[in-house]
Amino acid sequence: MDVAIVSDVHCDGPGSPTQHDFLRFLDWCPAPTLVLAGDIFHAFWAPGGAPFVAYQPVLDRLRRFDVIVLPGNHDFHLPAQFGAPAPSIGTLLELRLGGLRAVLSHGDEVDRSVNYRVLHTVLRGRGFSWLLDHVGSQRAWEILHRLAGPLGGGKPDAALVAAQRDLAGVRIAAGAELVVMGHTHAPSCERIDAGWFLNPGDWVEHRTYGVVRGREVELRRFDPLRHG
Numbered sequence: 001m002d003v004a005i006v007s008d009v010h011c012d013g014p015g016s017p018t019q020h021d022f023l024r025f026l027d028w029c030p031a032p033t034l035v036l037a038g039d040i041f042h043a044f045w046a047p048g049g050a051p052f053v054a055y056q057p058v059l060d061r062l063r064r065f066d067v068i069v070l071p072g073n074h075d076f077h078l079p080a081q082f083g084a085p086a087p088s089i090g091t092l093l094e095l096r097l098g099g100l101r102a103v104l105s106h107g108d109e110v111d112r113s114v115n116y117r118v119l120h121t122v123l124r125g126r127g128f129s130w131l132l133d134h135v136g137s138q139r140a141w142e143i144l145h146r147l148a149g150p151l152g153g154g155k156p157d158a159a160l161v162a163a164q165r166d167l168a169g170v171r172i173a174a175g176a177e178l179v180v181m182g183h184t185h186a187p188s189c190e191r192i193d194a195g196w197f198l199n200p201g202d203w204v205e206h207r208t209y210g211v212v213r214g215r216e217v218e219l220r221r222f223d224p225l226r227h228g
């Protein structure tokens with residue numbers, strides 16, 4: 001495989017099953033390029049530039065990959081660890097993946113609700129960033145976990161899933177050959193006209209990831225017993 005694509009892993013420290021299985025995935029994964037399409041961590045921050053210790057094993061494993069990072073709503077500060085600029089909602093990356101012209105985003109840009117927009121504009125602003133950098137690592141962890149909520153499964157939001165499919169169609173009509181959006185925890189891989197729409201799913205319920213080989217795209221499920 002040329003590229004592996006994951007989103008919504010929600011790693012949450014050494015005790016979390018998602019992080020446990022994702023570490024196994026990273027040790028196994030044969031793709032040289034790895035796309036992290038948001039919410040890889042449940043509540044990421046790097047107070048004063050130092051990432052939470054609980055997440056360090058994952059960051060260490062990522063070093064051997066050529067990593068492409070997008071901001072999720074749970075880890076919007078992650079791209080900064082890889083030298084990317086400050087992320088806003090709906091950050092788009094347009095680049096070549098395998099043999100395909102790809103357009104990547106976390107997928108939360110389809111949530112047009114005022115609550116979501118306001119909350120996430122504030123959280124990604126300088127005031128909140130200053131606060132988290134000054135309360136200490138433990139307090140920052142607690143604040144972010146209160147905001148993140150429990151690591152729930154729950155059904156994907158049908159309205160958001162439909163909105164993503166529509167938006168994928170628009171991006172494909174504009175020339176994208178692969179559109180990637182996660183966030184909804186609704187794994188899918190389908191053709192829309194001449195393009196692919198991939199939602200890599202999540203690791204709370206499905207443990208799915210996308211694969212690009214040449215011009216082919218598929219969705220797979222990681223089985224730690226078989227691959228780990």
Ligand SMILES: [Mn+2]
Pocket residue numbers: 008038039072073074106108182183184
């Ligand atoms: Mn998300």
